[in-house]
Amino acid sequence: MPNIYNNILSQLPEEVFSNLLSSGSIRIERILSTGQTSPETGWYDQHEHEWVIVLQGAGELTFANSDVINLKPGDYLNIPAHTHHKVSWTDPMQVTVWLAVFYT
């Protein structure tokens, strides 16, 4: 049985993206971070919509309109395509597990 909490190293040199499902219309990813921010410069500007939930740990998203959103386990939000944003902080003391659903 695949489990989203399997194969998590306690320290990660960089963010780890794992594809959990890929179909014509959607893509489901697990993202692991420990202190990383992304992208390193600039903003994400995605052509897909993204619904994302934090399952473990803590993170912060910053949007180009200056909104800052802190996420703890269970918090979720929808990021429409081309909404400029970045991961401005993730907890350096634990692995943050994000579940992201990309769709068009």
Place this chain on the structure above:
Amino acid sequence: MPNIYNNILSQLPEEVFSNLLSSGSIRIERILSTGQTSPETGWYDQHEHEWVIVLQGAGELTFANSDVINLKPGDYLNIPAHTHHKVSWTDPMQVTVWLAVFYT
């Protein structure tokens, strides 16, 4: 900030389905159960594919081909459209939180 663990009663007279996202191509639902099985008779025969993960609690799915799958927190699986299945058990002692992504 919406949180998937908010507004959970400790006892539920029946399963509770909440729509978290609905778009042209996908639908994301939270499903809560405490001991319920579903559907009451027969099988689910869905025209959409369903990717589902248990976030809290425990459940069991039974498939028409006799496969029985037990799920604990973090376990996930994909159920292709028209795969006959049912929720054959959920933990009666706690609320089980399912996150389901329906897509075509």
